[in-house]
Amino acid sequence: MTTSLSVCTYDARAAGEDDTGYRFAGREKTKGVSMKQMKHSRTFIVTLIMAGIFLLAACSGQAQETAGDTAGTDTVLIITSNPEGAEVFINGEPYDGVTPLTIRGLSPGRYLVEVAKARYRKESRYVEVKPGENMVRFSLAETSLYYLWKIAPLLLLGAVMTLFLTIISVFNGIVIGTFAGMARVVPFRLLNVIAGAYVNFFRGTPLLVQIFMIHFGLPPVLGSLFGDGTPIPLNPFLSALSALSINSGAYVAEIIRAGIQSIDRGQMEAARSLGMSYWQAMRHIILPQAVKRVIPPLGNEFIAMLKDSSLVSVIGMEELVRKAQVIVTRTYRPTETWLGVGLVFLMMTLPFTKIVTELERRLKTSD
Amino acid sequence: MKRSYLYLIIVLLVVVALVIVFTNKPQQEAARPVLRVGTDAAYEPFEYIDEDGNFAGFDIELITMIAEEMGRELELQNVQWDGIIPGLMNGNYDCLISAMTITEERMKQINFSDPYFTIKQAIVVREDDYSITGPADLAGKTIAVQNGTTGDLYASQIEGVRMKRFDTNPQAIQELLNKNADAAVMDDLVAYQAIAKMKGLRMIEIADAEVENYGIGVKKGNDELLAEINKALATLRENGKLDALIEKYRSM
Amino acid sequence: MIKVVNLHKRFNSLHVLKGITTQINPGEVVCIIGPSGSGKSTFLRCLNLLEEPTEGEIFIEGVKITDEKVNINEVRAEMGMVFQRFNLFPHMTALQNITIGPVQVRKLSQEEAEERAYALLDKVGLREKAHEYPDNLSGGQQQRVAIARALSMHPKAMLFDEPTSALDPEMIKEVLDVMKDLAKEGMTMVVVSHEMGFAREVSDRVLFMDDGIIVEEGPPSQIFGNPQNERTKSFLSKVL
Numbered sequence: 001m002t003t004s005l006s007v008c009t010y011d012a013r014a015a016g017e018d019d020t021g022y023r024f025a026g027r028e029k030t031k032g033v034s035m036k037q038m039k040h041s042r043t044f045i046v047t048l049i050m051a052g053i054f055l056l057a058a059c060s061g062q063a064q065e066t067a068g069d070t071a072g073t074d075t076v077l078i079i080t081s082n083p084e085g086a087e088v089f090i091n092g093e094p095y096d097g098v099t100p101l102t103i104r105g106l107s108p109g110r111y112l113v114e115v116a117k118a119r120y121r122k123e124s125r126y127v128e129v130k131p132g133e134n135m136v137r138f139s140l141a142e143t144s145l146y147y148l149w150k151i152a153p154l155l156l157l158g159a160v161m162t163l164f165l166t167i168i169s170v171f172n173g174i175v176i177g178t179f180a181g182m183a184r185v186v187p188f189r190l191l192n193v194i195a196g197a198y199v200n201f202f203r204g205t206p207l208l209v210q211i212f213m214i215h216f217g218l219p220p221v222l223g224s225l226f227g228d229g230t231p232i233p234l235n236p237f238l239s240a241l242s243a244l245s246i247n248s249g250a251y252v253a254e255i256i257r258a259g260i261q262s263i264d265r266g267q268m269e270a271a272r273s274l275g276m277s278y279w280q281a282m283r284h285i286i287l288p289q290a291v292k293r294v295i296p297p298l299g300n301e302f303i304a305m306l307k308d309s310s311l312v313s314v315i316g317m318e319e320l321v322r323k324a325q326v327i328v329t330r331t332y333r334p335t336e337t338w339l340g341v342g343l344v345f346l347m348m349t350l351p352f353t354k355i356v357t358e359l360e361r362r363l364k365t366s367d
Numbered sequence: 368m369k370r371s372y373l374y375l376i377i378v379l380l381v382v383v384a385l386v387i388v389f390t391n392k393p394q395q396e397a398a399r400p401v402l403r404v405g406t407d408a409a410y411e412p413f414e415y416i417d418e419d420g421n422f423a424g425f426d427i428e429l430i431t432m433i434a435e436e437m438g439r440e441l442e443l444q445n446v447q448w449d450g451i452i453p454g455l456m457n458g459n460y461d462c463l464i465s466a467m468t469i470t471e472e473r474m475k476q477i478n479f480s481d482p483y484f485t486i487k488q489a490i491v492v493r494e495d496d497y498s499i500t501g502p503a504d505l506a507g508k509t510i511a512v513q514n515g516t517t518g519d520l521y522a523s524q525i526e527g528v529r530m531k532r533f534d535t536n537p538q539a540i541q542e543l544l545n546k547n548a549d550a551a552v553m554d555d556l557v558a559y560q561a562i563a564k565m566k567g568l569r570m571i572e573i574a575d576a577e578v579e580n581y582g583i584g585v586k587k588g589n590d591e592l593l594a595e596i597n598k599a600l601a602t603l604r605e606n607g608k609l610d611a612l613i614e615k616y617r618s619m
Numbered sequence: 620m621i622k623v624v625n626l627h628k629r630f631n632s633l634h635v636l637k638g639i640t641t642q643i644n645p646g647e648v649v650c651i652i653g654p655s656g657s658g659k660s661t662f663l664r665c666l667n668l669l670e671e672p673t674e675g676e677i678f679i680e681g682v683k684i685t686d687e688k689v690n691i692n693e694v695r696a697e698m699g700m701v702f703q704r705f706n707l708f709p710h711m712t713a714l715q716n717i718t719i720g721p722v723q724v725r726k727l728s729q730e731e732a733e734e735r736a737y738a739l740l741d742k743v744g745l746r747e748k749a750h751e752y753p754d755n756l757s758g759g760q761q762q763r764v765a766i767a768r769a770l771s772m773h774p775k776a777m778l779f780d781e782p783t784s785a786l787d788p789e790m791i792k793e794v795l796d797v798m799k800d801l802a803k804e805g806m807t808m809v810v811v812s813h814e815m816g817f818a819r820e821v822s823d824r825v826l827f828m829d830d831g832i833i834v835e836e837g838p839p840s841q842i843f844g845n846p847q848n849e850r851t852k853s854f855l856s857k858v859l
Binding site: 154168171215216219220230231232233234235314315316325326328329330332334 | 379382408409415416417418420444445446447449450453454456457458459535536537540541564565
Binding site for chain 3: 264266269270271273274275276277280285288289
């Protein structure tokens with residue numbers, strides 16, 4: 001409104017009416033106020049009021065009209081924003097309409113232009129309005145919450161892949177680990193050594209290194225072993241699954257070994273004393289008891305793998321972390337993005353942690 | 368109880384088998400031969416992922432045109448910069464295009480196409496930091512770069528600098544913004560893009576920096592493909608499409 | 620029936636059994652007494668090869684069980700063993716503990732095994748506990764089930780390794796009673812125990828072991844009434 005009023009003021013003075021104050025000036029030439037009529041106070045007052053009303057109406061209407069009758073101040077201010085549909089404030093006062101907006105007839109000068117849209121952060125800038133066309137463009141950033149909302153579907157897609165990778169790898173790991181774990185326990189020296197080497201290697205080297213070894217290091221080896229020498233490429237999914245499964249297998253092997261060895265020696269002795277063979281004793285006496293003991297640690301291995309699987313991002317596997325990296329390189333908002341990733345990981349690990357705790361409780365009482 | 372375990376195992380094995388089969392896509396013999404391309408899509412404006420999740424950028428547009436010229440189907444793979452050359456050598460893709468400067472060191476491992484773009488290194492600093500006006504002021508400072516880029520090489524040779532190397536360029540820029548580095552060094556066009564997109568940065572051109580040429584990487588020994596790519600590039604040069612593309616991106 | 624010739628057992632550098640030679644006849648009840656560390660348990664465990672002799676020979680019904688070619692499992696099936704800590708299988712009921720041996724090793728059908736098992740439970744006075752799990756049984760009850768389990772294999776001899784040492788005093792009697800009944804039925808028994816009363820009452824022969832050898836052996840009347848050896852006298856004076 002301020003703008004409109006100042007326009008009115010300016011126009012009135014320029015119009016050159018008598019200097020009785022702006023209330024009488026401007027558009028109401030048609031009213032034809034003469035000195036004689038002014039002497040009659042009642043009509044005078046009525047006219048004043050009517051003039052005032054008309055003036056006000058004219059001034060408020062002025063803001064929307066295209067400038068035609070203003071003298072020498074052709075300014076056009078074009079305000080655009082990405083995204084569109086933002087509200088505009090000029091010098092703190094709201095303007096009618098949303099971007100993209102064209103404001104004509106502003107007097108040249110410095111204005112504070114603010115732009116705001118729901119769910120986006122307010123942007124403001126000082127604009128020098130010069131005669132002629134002035135363009136100002138705003139890029140609005142989403143509020144943190146809205147940004148998180150926007151990237152949520154992408155993150156959740158990544159989370160699905162993380163879950164998928166984890167479930168398959170741990171399953172494979174359990175299969176491999178059961179064989180390896182038992183191989184460490186049974187009284188066959190050769191098996192003990194081979195399984196021991198496998199377990200020590202994959203528990204003694206970082207998973208990251210294992211992933212690189214398999215994805216980048218293995219193809220040339222495979223090529224010379226099975227192919228004609230040219231490396232056989234592995235696609236990231238295959239490399240990721242292999243690395244995670246083999247790694248998981250080593251940890252599971254230890255869990256199973258520990259589980260078996262935690263069963264009292266007396267159990268094996270009692271079983272053998274009855275005449276059962278080693279394998280019969282394993283199958284009927286030792287392993288059934290060991291199963292109960294290994295379930296909680298296996299649950300923990302699963303939860304650990306949920307987090308460790310994020311390392312396959314280094315070979316471009318599109319799981320949760322990699323998806324977030326790609327988002328960050330596009331939006332340059334690491335804080336919110338990584339916080340979102342952390343939350344998604346929590347959403348995955350917390351339920352399983354609860355399940356494992358519950359399992360531990362149940363298995364303890366039935367022991 | 369035992370039966371249901373068996374079923375579960377079978378189901379999981381089937382799922383795994385299916386997954387492996389479907390992700391190891393064999394070369395499509397049918398329609399057109401495929402051109403598999405590796406790129407590190409975190410380097411605006413040359414290659415990046417846009418809002419809709421699609422590949423975009425100069426290199427992307429260029430390789431699309433080249434694939435068209437070669438009569439091949441384009442297949443883009445987003446790979447990490449660290450592994451982009453090993454991936455090529457392992458055969459994960461047929462060529463790479465990733466704003467990669469042709470250097471002696473790289474030519475030892477792979478072959479490059481004819482140059483298709485020129486840049487120089489530039490320095491990016493915080494807007495309010497006036498202590499750095501040129502490469503001479505970088506001595507003794509902390510510089511953030513993307514690991515293994517020519518920017519990394521350039522900055523590493525300056526006296527007494529403390530280098531911080533990152534997997535992606537945006538990470539290096541972030542480090543600068545977080546005031547954990549005094550400057551970042553990268554290709555000039557990428558620097559332009561960074562200061563346009565992010566608040567609080569400004570760019571310093573390095574007048575006497577070496578002119579660098581980008582090339583498309585092809586595995587050594589794959590001369591046929593290299594010749595095809597060069598032919599396509601030549602065609603695009605002749606018919607002006609390459610220049611038009613360069614102009615489009617330089618004027619942004 | 621059991622013949623032991625010059626039995627030695629070393630655990631690394633520790634020489635536990637220093638040359639045991641003795642014989643156990645069918646139907647005999649032999650008790651082995653002596654201080655801790657004398658090698659009593661080790662000797663007993665050698666009899667069913669739970670410990671592998673370093674030197675020496677053991678014959679059971681003429682078969683040299685220390686020979687490599689012998690099937691250890693068959694040997695053990697003929698020797699029942701009752702442990703100090705019972706070693707019942709906790710994931711099985713009392714009945715299942717008793718049936719598993721015959722089913723797995725003797726290949727009996729579940730029904731036959733159960734029939735036998737119920738009879739054994741009757742024998743030890745625990746039929747009503749057939750479907751209980753070990754952790755619902757008292758120590759004495761568990762040991763009685765353990766005895767029934769050992770008996771399920773119809774062994775030729777029964778070995779008892781300090782069967783009452785882990786029991787509360789009020790439960791010792793019920794276990795000793797079962798053992799007395801067994802002895803009356805003519806089972807060949809070798810018992811390592813601190814229960815001197817049992818040794819005196821029930822055994823046909825008592826072996827006093829100390830420091831890896833049999834110091835003195837003879838009928839209980841001799842060992843307890845008129846010990847010949849100084850060490851025997853000294854030990855007995857401490858425990859009686």
